[in-house]
Amino acid sequence: MDRIYDVIIIGAGPAGLSAGLYAARAKMDTLILEKDKTGGQIAGTEEVANYPGSIKDATGPLLVARMVEQCEQFGAVRQKATVTAVELLGDVKVVHTDKGLLKTKSVILSMGAKPRLLGIPGERSLTGKGVSYCATCDAEFFTDLEVYVFGGGDTALEEGMFIAKFAKSVTIVHRRDTFRAAKSIIEKAQKHPKINFLLNSGAKEILGDGMVQGVVIENYLTGEITTKMADDEDGLMGIFVFVGYLPETELVKEKLTCDAMGYIITDENMATEIPGVFAAGDIRAKSLRQVVTATADGAIAAVQAEKYIESDH
Ligand code: NAP
DSSP states (O other), X not given: OOOEEEEEEEOOSHHHHHHHHHHHHTTOOEEEEESSSTTGGGGGOSOOOSSTTOOTTOOHHHHHHHHHHHHHHTTOEEEEOOXXXXXXXXXXXXXXXXXXXXXXXXXXXXOOEEEOOOOOTTTTTTBTTTXXXXXXXXXXXXXXXXXXXEOOSHHHHHHHHHHTTTXXXXXXXXXXXXXXSOHHHHHHHHHOTTEEEEOSEEEEEEXXXXXXXXXXXXXXXXXXXXXXXXXXXXXXXXXXXXXXXXXXXXXXXXXXXXXXXXXXXXXXXXXXXXXXXXXXXXXXXXXXXXXXHHHXXXXXXXXXXXXXHHSOO
C-alpha cells in the first residue's frame, strides 16, 4: 500500500526545519523535502545577531546545523528532492518530485524566497564569475579587491560590512539617497573605514570577459554614466547584489491566493484557502521576514497541520 505521510514540508530553511521539529515531536509521520542546500538563505549569512539566544558564535550555518540535529532527534526525515508539481485538493495530497511521487494528508509550503536580480546585461553571464548573491559563500574570493554592493536594505549594508573584512574597499550603490536598512545598521556601515557610498545610482551593465572587470553606473539625478573598472594591478573586481528577494511560489501561484508581491496569503494559523495546506516563513505575506518569524510560522503551521489531520475537516 502507498505510504501516506501525515505532513510533507517543502523547503528546509528555518521555517521548514521548525515545522519539522514540531511535527515530529507531535509524532506525525513527517517528511522534509529540500531542493539543494539545507537552511535556505540563512545558510549563506555570516552573522545572526538577532535570533534570541544566538550570541557570538551564531553563524547561519551553525544555527542551521543545530536546527537539523534537533528536528532529526525527534524523527523528522529529510530527503533531497526537487518538487515538480503538487496536487493540493482533497484529503490525500500528491507531491510530484524528481525522485518519484509522494502522498500526504497535509502540506507545509516553506520554500522561502530567492534573490532578486538587477536584470542588467552581464549579470547572468558573469554570475559565479565575480557576480554573487551570497557574501558568506563568496566574500573571501575578493580578498584585496574592489567590490561594489548593490542595494540599500539590511542585507546590502550588513553583508557589505562582512565583505569589507576581505575586500580592499566596498562601495555600496543605492538607487535612492535614503536607506531602507535599520538605523543601527546604517550608522555602523557609515562609520566603517573601508565602506564608501554611491547614492541615487544604479548599475546599467556589468563588464567582463570571463570574469567581472568593470561596472557601468548611472547617476539617476544627473544622468551621468560612469564606468568603474578594476585597478590595472588587480584586473578583477567583485559585484554583490542584495536588492531584495522574490517568493519561490512557482509551484503554487496558480493554486493559491498571493498578494501583489507574489507572497502566499495565509490566516494567522498559517492556513491557506485549501484545507490541509499551510505556508510558513518568507514565502508568506507578512510584515517581518526574519529567522525568528520563520521559525514561529513553522511551529504554528505544524501544530495546525496536526489539528487538521486529527479533525473531520
Ligand atoms: P529589502 O529590505 O527589500 O531591500 C532591498 C533593497 O534593494 C532596497 O534598498 C531597494 O531599494 C533595493 N532594490 C530593490 N529592487 C532594486 C532594483 N531593481 N535595483 C536596485 N535596487 C533595488 O531586502 P533585504 O535587505 O534583502 O532584506 C529583506 C528582509 O530581511 C527585510 O525585511 C530585512 O529587514 C530583513 N533582514 C534583516 C536583517 C537584520 O535584521 N539583521 C538582515 C538582513 C535582512 P529601495 O529602498 O529604493 O526600495
